[in-house]
Amino acid sequence: MNRTVLLAKTFFARFFETDLMPPGLPQVQLVIWSMAFLAAPGLLFPMRFAGKYMQLEHRPALLAHALIADRLVFITLTMTAIGLVALVIWDGMFPDRRDARILSALPVPGRTLVGARLLALAALTGVFLAGVNLVPTVVYGAILAGYGGAATVLQGALAHALSTSLAGIFVFSTLMALQGIVLNIGGRRAADRLSLLLQLVFIVALLQMIFFVPRLGAMLPDDLQAPWLRLVPSVWFLGLYDLLGGKAATGAPALAGMALTATAATVATSAGVFIATHGRLTRLALETQDSGRATGRAVIWMLNAVTSRVAPRATARAMFEFTIRTLSRSRSHRLLLSMYVGVALALVASAIVPLVLRSGFAIFTSPSIEILSAPLVVSFFTIVGMRVALAIPVEPRANWIFRIREPIDRRAAIDGVRAVFLLTGVLPTVVLAAASAGGLWGWRRGLAHAATCGLMAWFLSELMLMRLDKMPFTCTYLPGRSRIGTLWPLYLTGMITYCYTITALELRLLPHPASLVKLLLFFAGGIAVLTVRRHHWVTTLAGFRFQEEDPTSLFAGFQLSEGLAAASEDTRRLR
Amino acid sequence: MLEARDLTKYYSAIPAVRGLSFTLGPGGVLGLLGPNGSGKSTTVSILAGLLQPSGGAVRFKGSDIQDDLLDYKSNIGYVPEEAVLYTYLTGPEYLSLVGQLRGMSMRTIDARIDGFLSLFDLKDDRHAPLSAYSKGMRQKILISAALLHDPPIVILDEPNSGLDVTTTLVLRSLVQTLASEGRMIIYSSHVLESVEKVATDVIILNEGRVVAHDSISRLRELLELPSLEHVFRQLVIETDIDRMARDLVGVMKL
Numbered sequence: 001m002n003r004t005v006l007l008a009k010t011f012f013a014r015f016f017e018t019d020l021m022p023p024g025l026p027q028v029q030l031v032i033w034s035m036a037f038l039a040a041p042g043l044l045f046p047m048r049f050a051g052k053y054m055q056l057e058h059r060p061a062l063l064a065h066a067l068i069a070d071r072l073v074f075i076t077l078t079m080t081a082i083g084l085v086a087l088v089i090w091d092g093m094f095p096d097r098r099d100a101r102i103l104s105a106l107p108v109p110g111r112t113l114v115g116a117r118l119l120a121l122a123a124l125t126g127v128f129l130a131g132v133n134l135v136p137t138v139v140y141g142a143i144l145a146g147y148g149g150a151a152t153v154l155q156g157a158l159a160h161a162l163s164t165s166l167a168g169i170f171v172f173s174t175l176m177a178l179q180g181i182v183l184n185i186g187g188r189r190a191a192d193r194l195s196l197l198l199q200l201v202f203i204v205a206l207l208q209m210i211f212f213v214p215r216l217g218a219m220l221p222d223d224l225q226a227p228w229l230r231l232v233p234s235v236w237f238l239g240l241y242d243l244l245g246g247k248a249a250t251g252a253p254a255l256a257g258m259a260l261t262a263t264a265a266t267v268a269t270s271a272g273v274f275i276a277t278h279g280r281l282t283r284l285a286l287e288t289q290d291s292g293r294a295t296g297r298a299v300i301w302m303l304n305a306v307t308s309r310v311a312p313r314a315t316a317r318a319m320f321e322f323t324i325r326t327l328s329r330s331r332s333h334r335l336l337l338s339m340y341v342g343v344a345l346a347l348v349a350s351a352i353v354p355l356v357l358r359s360g361f362a363i364f365t366s367p368s369i370e371i372l373s374a375p376l377v378v379s380f381f382t383i384v385g386m387r388v389a390l391a392i393p394v395e396p397r398a399n400w401i402f403r404i405r406e407p408i409d410r411r412a413a414i415d416g417v418r419a420v421f422l423l424t425g426v427l428p429t430v431v432l433a434a435a436s437a438g439g440l441w442g443w444r445r446g447l448a449h450a451a452t453c454g455l456m457a458w459f460l461s462e463l464m465l466m467r468l469d470k471m472p473f474t475c476t477y478l479p480g481r482s483r484i485g486t487l488w489p490l491y492l493t494g495m496i497t498y499c500y501t502i503t504a505l506e507l508r509l510l511p512h513p514a515s516l517v518k519l520l521l522f523f524a525g526g527i528a529v530l531t532v533r534r535h536h537w538v539t540t541l542a543g544f545r546f547q548e549e550d551p552t553s554l555f556a557g558f559q560l561s562e563g564l565a566a567a568s569e570d571t572r573r574l575r
Numbered sequence: 576m577l578e579a580r581d582l583t584k585y586y587s588a589i590p591a592v593r594g595l596s597f598t599l600g601p602g603g604v605l606g607l608l609g610p611n612g613s614g615k616s617t618t619v620s621i622l623a624g625l626l627q628p629s630g631g632a633v634r635f636k637g638s639d640i641q642d643d644l645l646d647y648k649s650n651i652g653y654v655p656e657e658a659v660l661y662t663y664l665t666g667p668e669y670l671s672l673v674g675q676l677r678g679m680s681m682r683t684i685d686a687r688i689d690g691f692l693s694l695f696d697l698k699d700d701r702h703a704p705l706s707a708y709s710k711g712m713r714q715k716i717l718i719s720a721a722l723l724h725d726p727p728i729v730i731l732d733e734p735n736s737g738l739d740v741t742t743t744l745v746l747r748s749l750v751q752t753l754a755s756e757g758r759m760i761i762y763s764s765h766v767l768e769s770v771e772k773v774a775t776d777v778i779i780l781n782e783g784r785v786v787a788h789d790s791i792s793r794l795r796e797l798l799e800l801p802s803l804e805h806v807f808r809q810l811v812i813e814t815d816i817d818r819m820a821r822d823l824v825g826v827m828k829l
Contacts, residue, residue, distance in 0.1 A: 003676055006676065007676070010661060010664075013661075013663055013664075014661060014663070097659075098659050101625070101655055101659045102659055102660070104625045105623050105624065105648060105653045106673065107645040107648040107649035107677060108645075108676050283626075286626055287586060
């Protein structure tokens with residue numbers, strides 16, 4: 001096999017090697033999971049849109065507008081999906097220390113290494129673009145032509161395929177160029193620090209696109225001519241879509257030009273940065289150690305001060321420190337948490353920004369569900385995100401230290417974890433609620449809101465830790481075990497109740513302090529009950545769990561070699 | 576002939592290796608010894624072509640290796656200190672990747688992989704990903720990868736790491752056999768006994784400088800010491816080892 005292709009295959013597989021996934025998981029399976037997750041909306045939308053167009057068939061103006069807005073949905077969806085893919089494989093875009101140490105000792109020319117990685121990146125983008133858009137291209141292309149959105153079926157399909165693909169390539173190459181520039185200017189450590197911020201910003205921006213697209217679609221002029229359209233990248237690609245479809249609006253050619261120019265510029269920049277600096281980055285990877293940044297003295301002092309108060313017992317203290325240090329230092333876990341926080345921020349913004357656009361800053365003069373719910377939305381996603389993160393291991397092989405000295409006082413161990421939730425989930429909620437409501441409507445409202453949000457966040461934390469039978473980050477993880485596929489209506493109802501129903505209740509009770517106090521006492525009672533039940537349950541456990549049950553059943557039979565691998569590993573363990 | 580002339584390496588302004596020179600002919604085994612941070616790994620990385628020296632040169636068959644680094648790399652087999660591997664690959668897949676990147680024919684690769692796996696008792700694990708391998712098993716894969724293309728130069732950086740006693744003894748004998756066939760071996764290790772058994776010459780590094788370079792027997796003669804360990808203690812270790820051990824026990828009782 002050609003060496004470039006061989007290496008490209010190796011790099012492609014490495015993209016999916018992440019701490020978020022268990023080691024040894026079949027790469028094909030990961031790709032299929034990711035693809036299914038990202039492609040699902042694109043598979044559902046064409047049929048849904050077709051039904052809508054059927055209803056609007058006799059209302060041409062509305063139909064024309066719907067055709068424009070829905071195309072924007074597909075473009076935004078692709079940009080979001082490819083952006084998320086780029087964020088997940090973030091560490092694999094440029095050569096790292098492992099690549100450098102393995103490959104630099106081999107007689108492989110630099111151009112082969114560069115070509116192979118670029119090929120792998122292109123293949124990855126292509127695979128995901130195809131996965132997200134193949135079915136919509138065929139189905140929606142035909143629907144579009146049928147309702148007059150494109151001149152012919154072929155043009156409809158072509159317009160869909162090209163515009164969405166270029167939109168995805170634009171996002172991917174923008175992120176790649178950004179990382180390359182940061183790596184070269186600030187080095188790996190700076191890139192690591194900045195990457196988290198960039199990832200959070202991009203997650204929020206990408207999710208914002210989803211929340212704002214329907215509103216954006218409604219605001220779009222049919223002729224695609226308005227100065228503000230030039231500021232929205234997804235709309236550039238809508239112009240291209242319109243132009244390629246053969247029924248271009250007046251403003252489409254200019255927007256299409258911007259889309260093509262922007263895509264060409266970002267692809268050239270990312271490839272240029274990559275080619276020009278590959279050798280330098282490889283050398284830097286070899287000459288510098290993978291060292292984490294040192295924790296500042298002030299941070300250590302603060303951590304010690306907090307620890308001695310929130311987790312005074314030795315076991316609780318140990319678990320508190322281990323949990324908080326892992327959450328703050330593990331890149332994968334920080335990325336996961338940032339995704340949850342990103343969703344929360346996007347939800348808050350999507351609730352508040354349209355109100356501001358419609359009514360101006362007058363909306364802040366009196367309490368409303370949109371504003372009051374913000375701290376609860378943030379706390380909900382932060383706490384749930386932390387609970388999910390606890391289940392994902394860090395260095396699973398290192399869990400021997402816990403296995404040989406499993407805490408006898410399991411109650412204290414979970415109390416230590418609870419302290420982390422109180423510090424990082426509940427305290428910020430209280431501060432945010434007090435600052436927002438206090439700043440806007442006076443200290444009484446601030447106090448009431450802080451108490452409500454704080455108690456709710458505490459209640460949720462207790463609920464999340466209710467059946468925790470693992471030490472954080474130490475148990476092997478099988479993504480397929482998640483029951484979100486079946487339980488999502490329950491989770492969604494829980495989220496709506498926690499974030500919005502409680503806020504509505506608080507809003508009704510604000511003029512009646514006595515009733516509000518009763519409500520808060522009810523929450524406090526709930527916390528006490530949950531705490532007692534958790535303590536009781538954890539003491540009845542035979543021990544903490546360090547391995548998910550039935551580790552081989554997930555994959556045996558999916559791929560013959562993986563089945564054999566699992567069997568071989570079992571044999572080895574038995575020996 | 577492999578020759579290092581006045582090798583120097585700086586990381587930023589910090590010197591890691593200063594003025595290291597040696598000549599290694601066919602059949603020679605050069606032992607590299609030194610405490611942590613002495614510059615052993617940097618030296619090995621330069622000799623493996625991973626790092627460029629800040630000063631001096633490594634010459635192979637009379638030419639600076641930097642003139643045709645790819646050609647030089649095709650002549651070396653390298654076992655790194657850290658067991659860096661693509662852990663989602665199986666052992667044979669990794670070896671096959673390395674063999675193909677070295678331009679070997681699939682037939683040769685398959686035959687040699689089969690041989691290495693059999694001899695290293697890894698055949699039963701051939702379908703398991705490297706992430707499921709123990710440290711010793713990974714080390715066996717790294718040693719196989721280094722020898723896969725029958726290189727004239729073999730660079731071993733802590734090759735005994737994680738190996739069981741039998742494999743350690745096999746490796747020692749292997750090094751001697753490879754040398755007897757005319758290959759040049761560079762053997763860096765903390766295990767003084769291993770180096771003493773296999774090396775014809777030894778370089779002892781301390782704080783980036785060469786503190787001794789000679790054959791082991793001559794070093795013992797010159798310093799009038801009975802073993803390499805005594806030579807090493809004399810030249811490198813400034814700490815009173817017994818006292819440090821007593822202090823450590825003292826700390827345990829604090």
